[in-house]
Amino acid sequence: MVCCQEIREDHEFRLWKDFPKGLRVLLLCNDADSSSQTQTKLEQMEYIVSWYDNFDEGQKAISEKSELFHVAILEVTTDNCQHSFKFLEKARDLPVIVISSDSSLSTMMKCIALGAAEFLQKPLSEDKLRNIWQHVIHKAFNSRGECNNTLSTLNPIKEMVVSLLHLNQEEKAERSEHEIHEKLTSPSTPQLESKLRLSSNNIEESEERNNKSADKNCNDLVVAPSKNDNEQVKELTKHEEEVNSIEISKSDACSSAKEGHGNVRLTGSKMKKNGSSSQATKDNKKKSKVDWTPDLHKRFVKAVEQLGIDQAIPSKILDLMKVEGLTRHNIASHLQKYRMHRRHILPKKEESWKTPQDTSARSYMQRPILAPYPPLQQYYPVPPFAPWYHHHQSYYYRPFQPWHVPAVEETWTWKSYPQVHADTWGCPVFPPYAHNHNVPSPMPPPTCNKYGTEDGSNYFSVDEEVIDKVVREAMAEPWAPLPLGLTPPSTESVLSELHRLGIHTVPVLPTAPLSNHTPRDY
DNA sequence: TAGGTAATAT
DNA sequence: TATATTACCT
Numbered sequence: 161m162v163c164c165q166e167i168r169e170d171h172e173f174r175l176w177k178d179f180p181k182g183l184r185v186l187l188l189c190n191d192a193d194s195s196s197q198t199q200t201k202l203e204q205m206e207y208i209v210s211w212y213d214n215f216d217e218g219q220k221a222i223s224e225k226s227e228l229f230h231v232a233i234l235e236v237t238t239d240n241c242q243h244s245f246k247f248l249e250k251a252r253d254l255p256v257i258v259i260s261s262d263s264s265l266s267t268m269m270k271c272i273a274l275g276a277a278e279f280l281q282k283p284l285s286e287d288k289l290r291n292i293w294q295h296v297i298h299k300a301f302n303s304r305g306e307c308n309n310t311l312s313t314l315n316p317i318k319e320m321v322v323s324l325l326h327l328n329q330e331e332k333a334e335r336s337e338h339e340i341h342e343k344l345t346s347p348s349t350p351q352l353e354s355k356l357r358l359s360s361n362n363i364e365e366s367e368e369r370n371n372k373s374a375d376k377n378c379n380d381l382v383v384a385p386s387k388n389d390n391e392q393v394k395e396l397t398k399h400e401e402e403v404n405s406i407e408i409s410k411s412d413a414c415s416s417a418k419e420g421h422g423n424v425r426l427t428g429s430k431m432k433k434n435g436s437s438s439q440a441t442k443d444n445k446k447k448s449k450v451d452w453t454p455d456l457h458k459r460f461v462k463a464v465e466q467l468g469i470d471q472a473i474p475s476k477i478l479d480l481m482k483v484e485g486l487t488r489h490n491i492a493s494h495l496q497k498y499r500m501h502r503r504h505i506l507p508k509k510e511e512s513w514k515t516p517q518d519t520s521a522r523s524y525m526q527r528p529i530l531a532p533y534p535p536l537q538q539y540y541p542v543p544p545f546a547p548w549y550h551h552h553q554s555y556y557y558r559p560f561q562p563w564h565v566p567a568v569e570e571t572w573t574w575k576s577y578p579q580v581h582a583d584t585w586g587c588p589v590f591p592p593y594a595h596n597h598n599v600p601s602p603m604p605p606p607t608c609n610k611y612g613t614e615d616g617s618n619y620f621s622v623d624e625e626v627i628d629k630v631v632r633e634a635m636a637e638p639w640a641p642l643p644l645g646l647t648p649p650s651t652e653s654v655l656s657e658l659h660r661l662g663i664h665t666v667p668v669l670p671t672a673p674l675s676n677h678t679p680r681d682y
Numbered sequence: 683t684a685g686g687t688a689a690t691a692t
Numbered sequence: 693t694a695t696a697t698t699a700c701c702t
Contacts, residue, residue, distance in 0.1 A: 381685080392693095450696075450697085452695090473684080473685065473686095474685070474686095475684070475685085488684080488685095488697085489697075491700090492684090492685070492686075493695090493697065494695095495686090496686075497686070497695070497696085499686095632700060
């Protein structure tokens with residue numbers, strides 16, 4: 161007699177959220193009353209019971225339909241001992257729990273020796289019966305190929321368990337991250353804020369690595385069934401330790417962020433040179449890195465400006481900066497980077513004026529022309545297609561880069577915006593527009609110093625009034641040399657602006673041909 | 683010894 | 693990949 165209930169599909173195991181409910185149990189017992197009682201108990205636990213009262217049928221079921229069962233319960237009596245032992249020999253693919261009223265040690269030993277997972281004496285304890293699923297898990301992880309069908313039968317269980325454990329790890333990691341976010345509250349200074357952000361980034365990277373590692377571990381578990389559960393548990397434990405270590409590193413990040421604001425902060429190699437160099441062990445002879453905070457960099461730049469870029473040498477900069485803990489070598493290194501950056505960025509700025517990408521871009525990319533025009537902003541309205549237009553209308557929009565190239569050091573930009581980024585040295589990095597040539601590249605969006613201005617609105621550090629004054633002076637005496645920082649408008653931009661104003665003819669100067677255009681074009 | 687720069691490390 | 697440090701040359 162067989163009472164098979166609905167059988168789960170294998171893929172459902174991955175989503176077996178109410179495990180062990182639905183565990184499929186083969187019940188082999190030739191005593192109708194006893195089996196009925198056992199079956200009732202099992203079904204109360206929402207296990208799915210298939211009852212066989214005939215040993216031949218039972219053996220046939222496990223050999224032909226082993227995939228239908230997770231566990232077998234065999235009732236051994238004095239009458240069916242031989243059949244039972246035979247069944248045990250045949251049913252090595254499944255965890256078999258023996259139940260019996262026979263309490264003789266020899267029977268118990270023989271059953272266990274033949275592969276029974278457990279020997280339960282009757283009357284059955286409900287808890288014992290409920291926990292038979294443990295043998296399923298154990299079998300799933302502990303069978304090492306000695307049973308041909310085990311893998312196909314219990315692998316879904318194994319996968320489910322692995323997924324479950326992995327999920328738990330992820331939950332734990334999320335929980336620790338949340339706790340850390342709560343710990344890192346309201347830094348009192350921009351530096352701290354940045355440090356925390358950076359630390360947090362490091363942690364995120366670390367966590368990403370950990371997660372990847374966990375994924376790898378998990379994959380290994382699934383892909384390599386030959387590993388025994390000890391190895392797998394080790395891997396899972398390792399992951400857990402890694403997750404725990406994140407907590408520690410986060411705490412470190414928090415404390416280190418709190419401690420460093422005044423003098424130069426040195427980082428790296430678990431060594432803090434700041435004020436505790438005597439504690440540095442001989443193993444840790446390696447020099448620490450200088451954390452070039454915006455404040456430190458500002459001081460550096462100030463010193464360089466004071467000396468002049470040509471006269472700025474490390475020793476002099478070091479004297480001017482007056483920062484404890486900083487060495488000449490540190491300065492030299494930073495100066496090298498600073499110079500390289502200037503070399504890299506300044507020609508680009510020049511180039512950006514000389515080679516407008518397309519005509520539509522010119523309409524607001526062009527340099528302003530020296531003519532008595534109304535305030536420049538009126539002529540260069542915010543293009544509605546500017547990428548930050550919709551999302552960041554609170555920013556002041558500067559329609560073109562005005563008359564000076566902003567000092568590199570003034571725009572050390574770190575804070576990122578959804579569509580606008582900048583490198584560490586403040587050079588705006590724009591999103592790619594190459595895909596749509598009809599959309600002109602926008603002007604640099606408003607930016608800020610490394611930590612942002614208070615209102616996020618000051619793109620250029622030079623006061624607008626100063627710019628206007630310089631422009632007015634230049635326009636008043638167009639024959640005079642342009643003040644430092646101002647460059648004359650391009651011929652193209654002058655012509656296009658004149659054209660826009662309705663002036664279509666301009667006299668041709670023999671000494672200054674108008675690029676490729678003839679006056680007729682205008 | 684200091685400055686500059688390339689190579690290397692993080 | 694970016695940045696800092698180190699090594700090496702002048």
